[in-house]
Amino acid sequence: MRFTCQKDELARALSSVQRAISARGPMPILANVLLTSEGEGLRLSGTDLNLGIETHMPADIATGGSITVPARNLADIVGKLPNAEVTLSVSERNILVTCQRAKFTLATEPADQFPSLPQPDVAQEVRLPASVLRQGIHNTVYAAANRDDMSVVSGVHIAMADGVLEMVATDGYRLAAWRYGGVGPQVFSATIPAKSMSELERLLGQDEGDVRLAEAARSDDGLVGGTQMVFTSGNRKLTTRRISGQYPNYRQVIPAQFRNETMVDRLSLLKAVDRTGTMASERDGRALRVTFGDGALVLQARNAESGEAEERVDAELRGDTQDIVFNAQYLQQALERVEGETVVIKSNGPVEATMFQGADDRLTSLVMPIRS
Numbered sequence: 001m002r003f004t005c006q007k008d009e010l011a012r013a014l015s016s017v018q019r020a021i022s023a024r025g026p027m028p029i030l031a032n033v034l035l036t037s038e039g040e041g042l043r044l045s046g047t048d049l050n051l052g053i054e055t056h057m058p059a060d061i062a063t064g065g066s067i068t069v070p071a072r073n074l075a076d077i078v079g080k081l082p083n084a085e086v087t088l089s090v091s092e093r094n095i096l097v098t099c100q101r102a103k104f105t106l107a108t109e110p111a112d113q114f115p116s117l118p119q120p121d122v123a124q125e126v127r128l129p130a131s132v133l134r135q136g137i138h139n140t141v142y143a144a145a146n147r148d149d150m151s152v153v154s155g156v157h158i159a160m161a162d163g164v165l166e167m168v169a170t171d172g173y174r175l176a177a178w179r180y181g182g183v184g185p186q187v188f189s190a191t192i193p194a195k196s197m198s199e200l201e202r203l204l205g206q207d208e209g210d211v212r213l214a215e216a217a218r219s220d221d222g223l224v225g226g227t228q229m230v231f232t233s234g235n236r237k238l239t240t241r242r243i244s245g246q247y248p249n250y251r252q253v254i255p256a257q258f259r260n261e262t263m264v265d266r267l268s269l270l271k272a273v274d275r276t277g278t279m280a281s282e283r284d285g286r287a288l289r290v291t292f293g294d295g296a297l298v299l300q301a302r303n304a305e306s307g308e309a310e311e312r313v314d315a316e317l318r319g320d321t322q323d324i325v326f327n328a329q330y331l332q333q334a335l336e337r338v339e340g341e342t343v344v345i346k347s348n349g350p351v352e353a354t355m356f357q358g359a360d361d362r363l364t365s366l367v368m369p370i371r372s
Helices: 007-018 071-079 130-143 194-204 266-277 328-337
Strands: 002-006 032-038 041-047 051-058 060-063 066-070 085-091 094-099 102-107 126-129 155-161 164-170 174-181 188-193 210-215 228-233 236-241 260-265 287-293 296-303 307-318 322-327 342-347 354-357 363-367
Touching (some): 051 194, 071 094, 130 194, 194 236, 266 307, 266 342
Antiparallel strands (some): 032 041, 041 051, 094 102, 260 342, 296 307
8 A cells, every 4th residue: 555645634634533543442453543545535534433533535546455553653743744745655564654854664453453434324314514513513512411421411412303403412400402493304313422422513614515414324233223323524424322212301491481581791791700710619519609689790709728709790680689609610601602792591599490592592501500
């Protein structure tokens, strides 16, 4: 196998694929990237068996073939090469990387030892605009539980029916749900690990085409199909395990009405939360007390070891004066996703879920208070 390509294109491709590669995987070869000649280009693949990323790039193929190379070593080398043509040639059990006057030799492993990435079942494929899927991930993934136990709350639930796309994530302390109409008559439902969804958002970049979603095709033993999802966009592909189990009915936790509404400049409040939140104590769940008073919100954070912070933000209150204690990080993340100059904060008191709404009424964002 021998090919030549541009250094910057190879560096970008390696950077994308490397995010699915783990040096601590159950098989040593999972620390490698698979290089495969394909037509007039090169395909790079990486996986940790839960997440897989595949991308294509242009290359001048002199001799076809496939090989696996230690991903981190190759990425480090390519990243430090001058911005010029790079030639990679395989001989016996090594690969030679040359660029101008620089030469590097790396050990390789046969491609047939690398696990095959699942292929989509095209018959079950549905399509979404990349910009829509990217926005849905951005607005919801932060609210998923930060754990790797493959429980439903550690993922983002995607559902399409009756022309509406719904995406939702919750860890029991906050909830983010986003709806988008006009996706056509497609029917689809799956819960995808939050880590995979974050990688998909990054992989999509600024793509404006369609993303194809499909279950993996059934393997000969019948075990793969239905347990893996494949997302394809242009020359990139992401595969991931799907989470089994029934996703909870999130609509049941959204209050039907609220007694109190507060309107406040979103950016002013966001900056105030960011500043005062620096003094919130991890020991107390990063507690940030928000006093809803006449004409203003007063934010207070205290840390027994470091000190305290207080800031006042002008606001328009409709309802009762009250104190609500939030996790500062959860409050900040919710405000970051709300769109528009003004955020409306709706509440029923200091122990019930508080809703944050902006100009985009497709997004529902809830944060549970800390009981003080």
